[in-house]
Each structure stands twice: as structure tokens, then as C-alpha cells.
Amino acid sequence: MSASVSRTTYREALRGALREALTADPRVFLMGEDIGRYGGCYAVTKSLLAEFGEERIRDTPLSESAFVGAGIGAALGGMRPIVEIMTVNFSLLALDQILNNAATLCHMSAGQCPVPLVIRMATGAGRQLAAQHSHSLEGWYAHIPGLRIVAPATIDDARGMLRAALLCPDPVLMFEHIGLFNMEGDLTEAAGVADIERAxxxxxxxxxxxxxxxxxxxxxxxxxxxxxxxxxxxxxxxxxxxxxxxxxxxxxxxxxxxxxxxxxxxxxxxxxxxxxxxxxxxxxxxxxxxxxxxxxxxxxxxxxxxxxxxxxxxxxxxxxxxxxxxxxxxx
Amino acid sequence: MEPVVAHDIGRGHALHLLAQMLRIRQFEDRCARLYTEQKIRGFLHLYNGEEAVAVGVMQALGVADSVVATYREHGHALARGVPMNALMAEMYGRRTGSSGGRGGSMHVFDVSRHFYGGNAIVGGGLPIAAGLALAQRLRGLDGVAACFFGEGAVAEGEFHETLNLAALWHLPVLFICENNLYAMGTALARSEAITDIRAKAAAYGQPAVAVDGMDVIAVEAAAQRAVKAMRGGGGSHFLECRTYRFRAHSMFDAQLYRDKAEVEEWRKRGPLITFTTRCKAQGLIAEEDFLRLERQADAEVDAAVMFAEGSDWEPVADLERYVYAEPRA
The missing domain is CATH 3.40.50.920 (Rossmann fold)
Incomplete structure (x- = not known):
């Protein structure tokens, strides 16, 4: 029996998972730079503003530390935020929040403050964007206890790992390589939630x-x-x-x-x-x-x-x- | 500064405010001793002189509101209702501490009281408070987030980013700047071209007032006004409380950066002495009341020390627990 598949792209698989989460869970909302009106730097969030409105698709100022920290606070406050940092390069401006808070609060508070936050960001080189826009720092983030670091390479994983990240009570950083967004392929409709602890x-x-x-x-x-x-x-x-x-x-x-x-x-x-x-x-x-x-x-x-x-x-x-x-x- | 409102408080409320400030003062004086005895280790930042700020603001908050504080947060924790036993056990690093002993003086957490630290990176708590407030709004609730920080945080990017975000999104955050004039040893005028913090906050488009942070009634009144406005759907508010730290920045500080005369001058304006004097003059309390409350606070501190010293250490086997969340039992 062959599984039912549909033709799509890595970008659309991500968008589908976002749409599904926004539809299924009122606690889910998105925030980040240019994710709404602009449609997302890599167009992952395109059309979601029209579908879900400004309360849940929140364009932020260029204030990485503030909106990542606000994601942490909102997660502590009972929401399921998905924060998009345009690229890993800009995540450095939010490093205090990611390392000192997202990764640390649960342990430091003896389990009182888990941070169920998903942070998505584009990563990688290959587009002639020069030194400040071509970092691959996911390995660096993988150094940090308290974070979960996922890097989906396939279309099924783009959807399935985002689903898994949203079910996870921990901060999950999801790294999407800029070379993959346009990749076309088959999405296994019945694939479900990915296991984010297995290679x-x-x-x-x-x-x-x-x-x-x-x-x-x-x-x-x-x-x-x-x-x-x-x-x-x-x-x-x-x-x-x-x-x-x-x-x-x-x-x-x-x-x-x-x-x-x-x-x-x-x-x-x-x-x-x-x-x-x-x-x-x-x-x-x-x-x-x-x-x-x-x-x-x-x-x-x-x-x-x-x-x-x-x-x-x-x-x-x-x-x-x-x-x-x-x-x-x-x- | 805001003119001090002639604000009628009854005897009961006067006793309550005094009791809260005394609990903080006595608790921390004991902590300083315990530190020299090496029972408390790490960093210890005392709030001595600033008690009116935490106590005044907490009067305006309800149980569902959130509090985010800094590494100088013993006063905020006590005023918020974190039990003194749990706080002292945290100072000792015992497992009965409010953070299971894992945070120590700088990282007091008590989620049952919506007390979210204890953040020891200057400015780091502001974005979290904005997020807590955002969650309230998105959930259709009317809770507010109170965020305390020192004037040193004004130099951090997170201060400016968060004030803008909170004002832009109309979030119910009460920003409370405890302006004690020194960021560790750096005087405000040595680190800021514009020293009017209230004006900076107002520039982001939110109501901002400066009050005498040594006057618990003035702080309380200003906080009440701000919280009331936010409960009615208003956005962020800013409160600059002008205060002074009587003790050193931490226990390692020789205080080479300020004159002893300056400290003595401020001591005359201390929140306990001025409030007590005023209440006595108004016939609200008598000297016996003060002494009784002081004794009660001391007894509570004694009991907290006993509790902490009698508490266990977390077993080393649990070292890696809670790096990731555990499923709720």
C-alpha cells in the first residue's frame, strides 16, 4: 500500500503546519519581523495574516531581544508562541533571552517555569549574502542545555518537526536552511508528528x-x-x-x-x-x-x-x- | 515629581505597610549577617532603603497579576507573599527554597504567586514582562505584569526595545524603575546623557510619572492609578521611583564611588523612618506598634533561619532534573 502523498514545497509544508496549529490551538500565535503584511522574509507566513488576523500574526519592530523575550513571557503566561527570527544572524541580538532565559528558567526554577516556545529561523549560506548574512550557528546553539535544536531537511520533517515542536514543553529552535525553502517534493499526508529525538x-x-x-x-x-x-x-x-x-x-x-x-x-x-x-x-x-x-x-x-x-x-x-x-x- | 497626594490611610493599612517594610528590612539585615558567617554564599544584593517601592507597588496588584524582578528581589518576593521560610531556604540553597535552592539570592521564583524571578541580567526581565502581559491580553484576561528594574537598565537595549513594544501593542505592563542613582558604582550622570528617566519613558508614548520612592504612600497611589488604567484596557505605564540604596551594591562593594555624607543625608529620608514618623504624627500608630512589628518580623526571621538550616540539600542525583520539562504528575 503506498501512502497518500501530495506535491508541495518545503516552504508550503511549513506554512501548512503553521496554519494547522493556528486553527487547532487558540494558544498559538506568531510573531516576528515582516511575517504579516510583507508575508515573511522567505514567504513562509504568506497569507496567514489575512486568514488569522493581526492579533495572532504579529508584525514586530526590529527588536529581536524584546520579541523573543516576549515569546518567553507569553509561553510562561499560558500561550504557545511561535517566534520567527528572520535569520540566525539576527538571533545574536536575542542571545540573552535565548540562553539566559529560554534555556535556563525551567532548571533554575526547579521545574516551575517550563518555556514551551518555538523559535524558527532561517540559516545557512550559499546565496552570496556575504559574511553577516551567511552564518550557520545551529551547532553553536546545540551547545546549550535546556534547548532543543531541530533542523528539518525534508518536506515531511518540515511539517512533522514543527508539529512536534509545538507539542514539546521545552524551547525548540528550528533551523530552516535558506537553500531548502524552494525545494519541491512529496508530502506524506499521513506522516503525523515527527519524532524529534531520532536521527x-x-x-x-x-x-x-x-x-x-x-x-x-x-x-x-x-x-x-x-x-x-x-x-x-x-x-x-x-x-x-x-x-x-x-x-x-x-x-x-x-x-x-x-x-x-x-x-x-x-x-x-x-x-x-x-x-x-x-x-x-x-x-x-x-x-x-x-x-x-x-x-x-x-x-x-x-x-x-x-x-x-x-x-x-x-x-x-x-x-x-x-x-x-x-x-x-x-x- | 508627582506631588504627594494627601492620602488618607487607616490604622490597619498603616500597620500593614509598616509590617511589610519591616519584614524586608529585618530579613535582609539577617541575610547580611548570615553572609559574613558564610551561610549564604554567591552574590547578595540588599534592598535596604528601597523597601517602599516594592511594598507600595504590590498593594496595587491582585493575585492574578505577574511580577518580574531583578537580582535585588528579596523585598519584592516578600511583599508579593513568597513565604519567608521558602525565601530563606533559597538563600541557603536548600531544596525547600522557593526555587528548590537552585537559584539562590538572585533567582527567586514562585509561580504559584506569579513571581517570575529573580532575573540577574540587567534589562533581561523587561521583555518577559511584556510577554506575560501579552498573554493576558490574548487570553482575554485583565491581569497586568509589574516589572521592576534599576536605573542601570535604562542603558540597555532591552529597556528601549521593550518600552516601545509594550507601548506599541498597548500591553498592560507596569514598568517600575527603581532609580537609586547608581548602577553598581556608576552614577546616573556618568552613564546617561539625559538623566531624566521619566522623560525617556514618556517619549515611547506611555503615561510616565516620577514619584518619591522613599514614600510608600506615594508609590502605592501612583501604582494604583496605573493599574486601574490598565485594567480598564489601558496600555503600559511607567513609574520612576526615586530612591536610594543604603547598603553596598553587593557584599563585595567598598563603596568608593559615593560620599558617606551622601548616604547619611539619604538615610534621613529612609522609607521606614519617614513613614513611621508621619504615622505617629497622624496618630495612626504608636511606638509600641513599631516595636511589636519589629519583634514579629524578627521572630519570623528566626523561624525562617531555623527552617532553612533544618532543610535538606537537593540530592546530587537530581542535578540534571528540569533541564527539560517533566510531564506533570
């Missing part, structure tokens, strides 16, 4: 486990196709949730392939791939046939010209090269 194996393979998430998933899958022709089979794990990390799925896969390659758009030093590599080493060191490897963004602010931006970001070519180097390594 997903998007392609099985015997030789190397590739740990990745977000838009990098598609570069890894492309590399896997190319490598398959050369007889190297990648197992591509979509982490989906960056905090908490699904160690069980990760380690089980690495034990099977005996090699682990991390691919992410963050900077290498102190980044998410560093954390993943360390977990592999801690938990599967004696199962490894080769040193772990990382393909990350060059340690530079992302430059504007396309050739330099491309050179800075993880590419299919770099993933393929890393895979070759790993299998060439004598166990």
Missing part, C-alpha cells in the same frame, strides 16, 4: 557513515551517488535533531561501517562535527578502521564572490575526496 538513515551503505543535517544532506546524497559508481557505499545519516543527539542511531551505524565522516556548514573548530567526532571516538573507538574526518566550512567569514563562497562551503567534491581518503586508509 534518520536516508541512504544505507556499508563503507562510511556520513553524519549530516539540513541542506548538507543533499550534498552528501549526491556524493554518495557518485561514490557508489566507484564502489564506495556511503550510509547517510540525517541527524534531524542536533540537541539531543541520537547517539544510538549514530553509533550503531558507525559500528557497522567502521568509518565516520561528519559534514556540516558550521566552522570546524569547536563545531557540531567536533562534538560528533568525539562521541564516535568515545563510544566506538575500537570499531573504527580509519580516523574520523570532517568536511566543514573554511574558518573564514563567508565572502561575497561566488567562487570564494563555494570554496568556503562543504562541497560534493570535498565529501567525495574525504571518502576516498578514508577508504584508502589501512586499518
Amino acid at each position: 534518520a538513515i536516508r541512504r544505507t551503505g556499508r563503507d562510511i557513515t556520513v553524519l549530516t543535517y539540513g541542506a548538507s544532506l543533499y550534498r552528501c546524497l549526491e556524493a554518495a551517488t557518485e561514490l557508489s559508481a566507484a564502489g564506495i557505499e556511503l550510509e547517510v545519516v540525517d541527524l534531524r535533531t542536533l540537541r539531543p543527539l541520537d547517539d544510538a542511531t549514530i553509533i550503531k551505524s558507525v559500528r557497522r561501517t567502521r568509518r565516520a565522516l561528519m559534514v556540516d556548514e558550521g566552522w570546524k573548530s569547536g563545531g557540531l562535527s567536533a562534538e560528533l567526532g568525539m562521541r564516535v571516538v568515545e563510544q566506538a573507538f575500537f570499531d573504527l578502521d580509519a580516523p574520523v574526518m570532517r568536511v566543514c566550512t573554511a574558518e573564514v567569514p563567508i565572502p561575497y564572490p561566488k567562487h570564494l563562497e563555494d570554496a568556503a562551503l562543504p562541497s560534493v567534491g570535498r565529501i567525495v575526496a574525504a571518502a576516498h581518503a578514508m577508504v584508502a586508509h589501512e586499518p
Whole structure:
């Protein structure tokens, strides 16, 4: 029996989940910069103002700290706010609220103040937006206890993870890669709420486990196709949730392939791939046939010209090269 | 400043206000001693001299209203009704504390009384208060959020962002600036080009008044007016309470930034002494009343110390509890 599917985009899947939440739960409301009249910087919230009105689709001033903090307060006050920060780059202006309040209040108050807040933001590079508009800081946020960090890479996850985030009593930061909004594909109508504590194996393979998430998933899958022709089979794990990390799925896969390659758009030093590599080493060191490897963004602010931006970001070519180097390594 | 309203209060209310201010004063004087005995650790910021602000404002709030305060919040917690036992146990870091002992002096939470901290980042509480007020409006309720902060917060971006947002959205937030003239050791005039805080708040488009923060009746009257307006559908209000901190900023502060003479001058205007003197002159209370209330406060503090010292520590096994919310039992 094939599941019922409909053709849509990542953007529309997100919008559908927002519409569904606004319809089903009177506690849900949206706020953020240009989400109403403008329709959303990436058009995710387009048309929602007309459907739900200004009380529930709230355009905010350019005051990231105030409206993220107001989201926290509204969550404490019994609402289910969904805050859109235009991009992760601007989230830095709300870092005090995210780290000192959203992530902290529940523990510091001994459970009295859970913060059921969803913060969505666009992330990533690849559009020649230069250094201040091209950050990938989700790995950085994944450092923080008290937050849940999700990065849907697929259309089903765009809807399902947003649904899950709204059911979660904790602050959930949802990172939507700017390269994914226009992605077309099938939405599994009956998919339901996603599990936001589990990674997903998007392609099985015997030789190397590739740990990745977000838009990098598609570069890894492309590399896997190319490598398959050369007889190297990648197992591509979509982490989906960056905090908490699904160690069980990760380690089980690495034990099977005996090699682990991390691919992410963050900077290498102190980044998410560093954390993943360390977990592999801690938990599967004696199962490894080769040193772990990382393909990350060059340690530079992302430059504007396309050739330099491309050179800075993880590419299919770099993933393929890393895979070759790993299998060439004598166990 | 607003002219002091000749405001008739009866003997009962006079005793109540005095009792609340005395509880705070005696509680904190004991805390200072306990700190030197190393029973209370971490940072300890005392409210000594500013009691009229918390006590005055709390009179205007109902049980459904929310309170957001700063790291100098013992007075607000007590005036809001957080039991002194739980507050003292929090100072000791015991599990019977209002935050289970996890927050200490700077992070008192009591959700049953809508007391949301205890925020130790200057300016960090303002957006949260706006959100609490927004939730009230979106839920069709008439609760207000009272948000206390010092004049140091006026230099923070969150102050300006939140005043604008609250005024723009017509949110029922009562902003209470406790202007004690020093942000830690930095005098207001050394950090602000315009030192008229009331004027800054008014510029965002909301009613803003300055009152004598040493006068509990003036504070109470101003807060009552603001809360009444907000319950009737009004938006945010701003109250600048001009006050003074008699003790050091924290227990590590040698107070090199202000003259002893200045402190002594302000002490003459202390909220307890002026209120007591006035009430006596009006025949509302007698010296015996003052002494009795002081004894009662001391006895409550003694009991709170006993309670705290007799309380357990949270087991280390629970260290990671509540990083994420637990399902309600």
C-alpha cells in the first residue's frame, strides 16, 4: 500500500503546519519581523495574516531581544508562541533571552517555569549574502542545555518537526536552511508528528557513515551517488535533531561501517562535527578502521564572490575526496 | 515629581505597610549577617532603603497579576507573599527554597504567586514582562505584569526595545524603575546623557510619572492609578521611583564611588523612618506598634533561619532534573 502523498514545497509544508496549529490551538500565535503584511522574509507566513488576523500574526519592530523575550513571557503566561527570527544572524541580538532565559528558567526554577516556545529561523549560506548574512550557528546553539535544536531537511520533517515542536514543553529552535525553502517534493499526508529525538538513515551503505543535517544532506546524497559508481557505499545519516543527539542511531551505524565522516556548514573548530567526532571516538573507538574526518566550512567569514563562497562551503567534491581518503586508509 | 497626594490611610493599612517594610528590612539585615558567617554564599544584593517601592507597588496588584524582578528581589518576593521560610531556604540553597535552592539570592521564583524571578541580567526581565502581559491580553484576561528594574537598565537595549513594544501593542505592563542613582558604582550622570528617566519613558508614548520612592504612600497611589488604567484596557505605564540604596551594591562593594555624607543625608529620608514618623504624627500608630512589628518580623526571621538550616540539600542525583520539562504528575 503506498501512502497518500501530495506535491508541495518545503516552504508550503511549513506554512501548512503553521496554519494547522493556528486553527487547532487558540494558544498559538506568531510573531516576528515582516511575517504579516510583507508575508515573511522567505514567504513562509504568506497569507496567514489575512486568514488569522493581526492579533495572532504579529508584525514586530526590529527588536529581536524584546520579541523573543516576549515569546518567553507569553509561553510562561499560558500561550504557545511561535517566534520567527528572520535569520540566525539576527538571533545574536536575542542571545540573552535565548540562553539566559529560554534555556535556563525551567532548571533554575526547579521545574516551575517550563518555556514551551518555538523559535524558527532561517540559516545557512550559499546565496552570496556575504559574511553577516551567511552564518550557520545551529551547532553553536546545540551547545546549550535546556534547548532543543531541530533542523528539518525534508518536506515531511518540515511539517512533522514543527508539529512536534509545538507539542514539546521545552524551547525548540528550528533551523530552516535558506537553500531548502524552494525545494519541491512529496508530502506524506499521513506522516503525523515527527519524532524529534531520532536521527534518520536516508541512504544505507556499508563503507562510511556520513553524519549530516539540513541542506548538507543533499550534498552528501549526491556524493554518495557518485561514490557508489566507484564502489564506495556511503550510509547517510540525517541527524534531524542536533540537541539531543541520537547517539544510538549514530553509533550503531558507525559500528557497522567502521568509518565516520561528519559534514556540516558550521566552522570546524569547536563545531557540531567536533562534538560528533568525539562521541564516535568515545563510544566506538575500537570499531573504527580509519580516523574520523570532517568536511566543514573554511574558518573564514563567508565572502561575497561566488567562487570564494563555494570554496568556503562543504562541497560534493570535498565529501567525495574525504571518502576516498578514508577508504584508502589501512586499518 | 508627582506631588504627594494627601492620602488618607487607616490604622490597619498603616500597620500593614509598616509590617511589610519591616519584614524586608529585618530579613535582609539577617541575610547580611548570615553572609559574613558564610551561610549564604554567591552574590547578595540588599534592598535596604528601597523597601517602599516594592511594598507600595504590590498593594496595587491582585493575585492574578505577574511580577518580574531583578537580582535585588528579596523585598519584592516578600511583599508579593513568597513565604519567608521558602525565601530563606533559597538563600541557603536548600531544596525547600522557593526555587528548590537552585537559584539562590538572585533567582527567586514562585509561580504559584506569579513571581517570575529573580532575573540577574540587567534589562533581561523587561521583555518577559511584556510577554506575560501579552498573554493576558490574548487570553482575554485583565491581569497586568509589574516589572521592576534599576536605573542601570535604562542603558540597555532591552529597556528601549521593550518600552516601545509594550507601548506599541498597548500591553498592560507596569514598568517600575527603581532609580537609586547608581548602577553598581556608576552614577546616573556618568552613564546617561539625559538623566531624566521619566522623560525617556514618556517619549515611547506611555503615561510616565516620577514619584518619591522613599514614600510608600506615594508609590502605592501612583501604582494604583496605573493599574486601574490598565485594567480598564489601558496600555503600559511607567513609574520612576526615586530612591536610594543604603547598603553596598553587593557584599563585595567598598563603596568608593559615593560620599558617606551622601548616604547619611539619604538615610534621613529612609522609607521606614519617614513613614513611621508621619504615622505617629497622624496618630495612626504608636511606638509600641513599631516595636511589636519589629519583634514579629524578627521572630519570623528566626523561624525562617531555623527552617532553612533544618532543610535538606537537593540530592546530587537530581542535578540534571528540569533541564527539560517533566510531564506533570
